[in-house]
C-alpha cells in the first residue's frame with residue numbers, strides 16, 4: 133500500500149490513510165528547481181460564471197448611425213426596433229380577433245438578468261411591441277418571440293437545439309429533413325380567383341393555377357397565423373427579390389423553423405444593414421406553417437397540404453408541407469405575375485456570362501441541368517434558376533442556388549461541391565453517423581436531395597447578379613427516349629415551338645409522386661410557376677431574341693444510344709464541351725445537316741466529342757427501334773401542341789404560323 137493513493141475499502145469505496153498531513157506543495161521556493169510552474173497568467177475580469185458568459189458575446193451595435201435626414205429618420209434605435217416589431221405584429225395579426233400578437237425580439241430561451249424569460253410590456257426591454265387592444269383570446273395574453281433575420285450561425289444553433297434531424301455535416305453544412313414531403317406538391321397549389329385575377333391569369337385545362345376563393349384563402353391564412361402565434365417563437369426574414377434595383381421586391385417570410393429561415397436567407401437577396409433599416413412594409417409575405425396540416429373539411433382542400441397564393445393580398449400561405457422549395461417557387465410564381473405587368477420577361481432559367489460579356493440563358497425543367505451547366509468554372513454565374521429579361525438585360529431574381537445533390541461528385545461538379553460548407557442547407561441527405569460525411573449516392577430519404585447556398589459561395593459569381601442581353605438561349609431537355617440529338621441549332625420559330633412545348637423526361641423526385649423518368653411537357657419550361665397563358669411569355673421571348681439577334685439551341689442532357697433502360701445518360705463532360713462550343717461561337721460556324729421528323733440542324737463535328745454520337749441514329753444499335761421511338765416522341769409533341777394551335781403568338785400572325793410549322797413533320 134503506497135501512501136497517498138486511495139485504497140479500496142471493504143465497501144468498494146475509497147478511504148485515505150490517516151497519518152501525518154501531506155506536505156504542502158510550494159512553488160517557486162527555489163529558483164531553477166520548481167516541480168510545478170506558477171499558473172498565474174492573466175485572469176478573466178469576471179467574478180462569476182454568469183459574468184464570464186456575458187463577456188463572451190459582444191452586443192451588436194446598431195450597424196449604422198440612424199440617418200436623420202433620410203426618409204427613415206427615427207428618433208432612436210429603440211423607436212426603429214419598435215416600428216419594426218409593430219410591422220411584424222401586423223403581419224401576424226389574426227384577422228378575426230386582435231390587431232396583432234404581442235411580439236418581442238430575441239430567443240425565449242435566453243434568460244434575462246433577473247432569471248425570467250418572459251418579458252413584460254412595461255418592463256425595460258426595448259424590443260417589445262404590445263398592441264393597445266384588450267385581450268380577447270388566450271393567444272393575446274402571451275408573447276411571440278421574433279427571431280428576426282438571424283445570422284447563419286444563430287440559425288444553426290436554433291436548428292441543432294430545437295429541430296430533430298438537424299446536424300452539422302463534415303463539410304460544415306447544416307443537414308436538415310423536410311419531413312414527409314421531399315418535393316413540391318403542384319396538385320396542392322391554389323391561386324385565389326377574384327375580380328382582378330379572373331381576367332388576368334391563365335385558368336383551366338393545362339394551367340397550374342387551381343382556383344380557390346378569397347374566403348377559403350382567409351380560412352387557411354387564419355389557420356397558419358394561429359398556428360404561428362401559438363408558438364413560443366417565430367422566424368422572420370425580411371429580404372429582397374431581383375437584383376435589378378428598379379424592379380426589386382421586398383419579401384417577408386414568417387416561418388416556424390430555423391431550417392426555413394436559413395433556406396430563405398440563402399435563397400433570397402440578403403439586405404445590407406442599411407437596407408434593412410429602411411425596409412418598411414414588405415411587398416409580399418409568406419406564412420409558412422408547414423408543420424401544421426390544412427383542414428380537409430375546408431372547401432377546395434383535397435389533401436392535408438395546401439400552398440395558397442393570394443395576389444391581391446400579396447400573401448402566400450403554406451400548410452402541410454415543410455419542403456422549403458415551395459417558398460422559393462411560390463415567390464417565383466409571384467414574379468411571373470408582377471414582372472410581365474412591367475413588360476419584363478420572367479424566366480425559369482439559369483444564366484451565366486463569359487469573360488467578354490456574352491450572356492447565355494439555360495432553360496429547362498427540373499433536373500435537366502440549369503444549375504449544373506450554368507455553374508461553369510470558366511464563366512461568371514449570374515444565377516441558376518430564376519431570371520428577368522428587361523429592356524436593358526438580365527437580372528437574377530434570387531440570392532442563392534438550389535442544386536440537386538444526388539450522386540454529386542467533387543470531380544464532375546467541383547464548384548457545387550465546394551459550395552457545400554458552413555452556411556449551406558443540405559436537405560434530406562444521408563451521412564455517416566460518426567464522421568458526418570455525406571453519402572450523396574444514398575437515396576434512402578429521397579432522390580431529390582438538395583443544397584441551398586448563397587450565390588457568392590460560387591467563386592466566380594457575378595455580383596451584382598445582372599448582365600447584358602443574352603447572346604445564346606439554350607433549351608435543355610433530358611430526353612429519356614434518347615432520340616433528341618445532343619445538340620441542335622434552332623431558328624426562332626423552332627425555339628418558340630420548343631419553348632412552348634417545354635419537353636423533358638422528368639427526373640425522379642422533385643415533384644411529389646414521380647419515381648421514374650417519364651415524358652413531360654411543361655409550357656415555358658416551367659408551367660408549374662407561370663401565371664399567364666404560355667403564349668404571353670413566348671411572345672415576349674420571341675420579341676427579345678429577335679431584337680437582340682440571340683441564337684436558340686436545344687441540348688439533350690438525357691439519354692443516348694437507346695431509351696432509358698437501354699442507353700445511358702450523355703456524359704456530363706460531353707455536354708460541357710457542347711456548351712463550351714456554343715459559348716465560344718465555334719458551334720455557330722460548324723457544318724450542319726438536317727434531321728428527319730423534327731427538322732433539327734445538327735453539327736457534324738464538335739471538338740472533344742465522338743462525332744458518331746451527334747446523330748442519335750448512329751448510337752442506337754436497333755435502327756428500327758430508333759425510328760419507332762422517334763415517331764412516338766414526335767407524336768407526343770404534336771398531341772401536346774394541339775392546345776396551342778388556336779392561340780395567336782404576339783402581334784404577328786406570321787410568327788404563329790411559323791411556330792406551328794416548326795414542330796415535327798411526318
Ligand SMILES: Nc1ncnc2c1ncn2[C@@H]1O[C@H](COP(=O)(O)OP(=O)(O)OP(=O)(O)O)[C@@H](O)[C@H]1O
Pocket residue numbers: 496497498499500501502503504505516517534535536537538642689690701702703704705707
Ligand atoms: N449530361 C448532363 N448534363 C447535365 N446534367 C447532368 C448530365 N448528366 C447527369 N447530370 C446530372 O443531372 C442533374 C441536373 O440537375 P440540375 O440541378 O442542374 O437541374 P436543374 O435544371 O437546375 O433543376 P431544378 O430547376 O430542379 O433546380 C445533376 O444532378 C447532374 O449531375
Ligand SMILES: O=C([O-])CC(=O)C(=O)O
Pocket residue numbers: 315316457458461497498517534642
Ligand atoms: O422547385 C424545386 O423544388 C426545385 C426546382 O428548382 C424546380 O423544381 O424547378
Ligand SMILES: [Ca+2]
Pocket residue numbers: 502503504516517534535536
Ligand atoms: Ca437548379
Ligand SMILES: [Mn+2]
Pocket residue numbers: 480498517
Ligand atoms: Mn427550378
